[in-house]
Amino acid sequence: MESTKTLVLTQADVRSLAEMASAVTAIEGVFAAHGRNETQMPVKVYLDLPQFNGDFRAMPAYFDHSAGVKWVNAHPRNPERHGLPAVLGMYILSDPATALPLAVMDATLLTAIRTGAAAAVASKYLARSDSRSVGFVGSGVQARTLLSALRVVFDDLEVVAADISAEAAERFAAESDGTVGDLADAAGCDIVCTATPVREPIVRREWINRGSHINAMGADAHGKQELETQILLDAKVVIDDWNQACGSGEVNVPLDTGAMPRDHIHAALGEIVAGLKPGREAEEEITVFDSTGLAVQDVALARLIYELAKKNGVGLEVDFVGGAVPLSPPPNNG
Numbered sequence: 001m002e003s004t005k006t007l008v009l010t011q012a013d014v015r016s017l018a019e020m021a022s023a024v025t026a027i028e029g030v031f032a033a034h035g036r037n038e039t040q041m042p043v044k045v046y047l048d049l050p051q052f053n054g055d056f057r058a059m060p061a062y063f064d065h066s067a068g069v070k071w072v073n074a075h076p077r078n079p080e081r082h083g084l085p086a087v088l089g090m091y092i093l094s095d096p097a098t099a100l101p102l103a104v105m106d107a108t109l110l111t112a113i114r115t116g117a118a119a120a121v122a123s124k125y126l127a128r129s130d131s132r133s134v135g136f137v138g139s140g141v142q143a144r145t146l147l148s149a150l151r152v153v154f155d156d157l158e159v160v161a162a163d164i165s166a167e168a169a170e171r172f173a174a175e176s177d178g179t180v181g182d183l184a185d186a187a188g189c190d191i192v193c194t195a196t197p198v199r200e201p202i203v204r205r206e207w208i209n210r211g212s213h214i215n216a217m218g219a220d221a222h223g224k225q226e227l228e229t230q231i232l233l234d235a236k237v238v239i240d241d242w243n244q245a246c247g248s249g250e251v252n253v254p255l256d257t258g259a260m261p262r263d264h265i266h267a268a269l270g271e272i273v274a275g276l277k278p279g280r281e282a283e284e285e286i287t288v289f290d291s292t293g294l295a296v297q298d299v300a301l302a303r304l305i306y307e308l309a310k311k312n313g314v315g316l317e318v319d320f321v322g323g324a325v326p327l328s329p330p331p332n333n334g
Contacts, residue, residue: 004100004321004322006100007104008316013314018109018110022304023113023116023304026304031273032270033063033270033274034268034296035272040062041061045058046221053077055074056073057074058070058071059072059294061294061296062096063296066300066303067096069091070091072089072108072111073088074221076197086140089110090104090106093299107298107302112145113145114300114301115145116146117145117301119149120150120153122215122289123213125273125279127154127191127287128211128283131157132157133189134150134159134190134192135185135186135188135193136172137187137193137196137226138162138194138218139171140172142217143161144175146215146217159173159177161180161181162182162183162185166180187204187208190209190213191214191215192213192214194217194227198218201227203226203228205228210285211283213289214287214288216250219249222252224250224253225253227250227288229254231286231288237287238268238279238290239269240269240291246262
């Protein structure tokens, strides 16, 4: 009989197994598959809880004989109120053939890694190949995985860190051998990464140079926007998913207000990775990647981590379903 045991992986386990170069490769592969319509990804479900200053999201997906769902939150005030991360998550990876739960793992780090990897994949196809500087608007946890992933694709990136918290910017700059700057300094780099929870634009068009690439990572819910709309209007805009980004990504507010038509969006990233549409076509063009975070990214990375855990004997096996008695069909009382 097939084993019914489920592998439980803590955040420490995930950290010991995750390697950014492999993560970038996995995320590039799933973007290509998504662009070819070889995945299944229902619409992300939001449970909005403003009374707790946060929300939960349920994110199911299927890709390459793997199925799973992530239960993740966004509570921006968690660090100051409770000393907890703003994002916490758990992932359930299942065998689609039997429905057995293969693994239950921390998804907090998984989310940060796959988000960084997505930006690296986007930058590979949309940023200038000679990019030498990267500016961070927001210098928190996500900035670190963004930088780690970008360094897989680009060599010798000079870092400029900006944050509403001077302490956060200084700490990140020290860790990355970078410098602290203001928002304009960060936005003036070859590659710009925005990862903030703001609901009103904080990055101005006048700060963005010709030929720059922007990874807009912060807008992941309806009504959020980090970039002035004029930046999008002057740029080649690439989204991660048509349905999800148009409702909750950086483009959602300009689309809702009519400030930007839907046909201004050039492509979804998967279409570019799959070779169906072009990426960067001119040195001088501004490019924007609008990232909302896709469930297919999660299932691809969760499967990679699970396979590495099995190979290396990492994690705790728990028999959640073993020994269970199959339910009998109800009696026919007719």
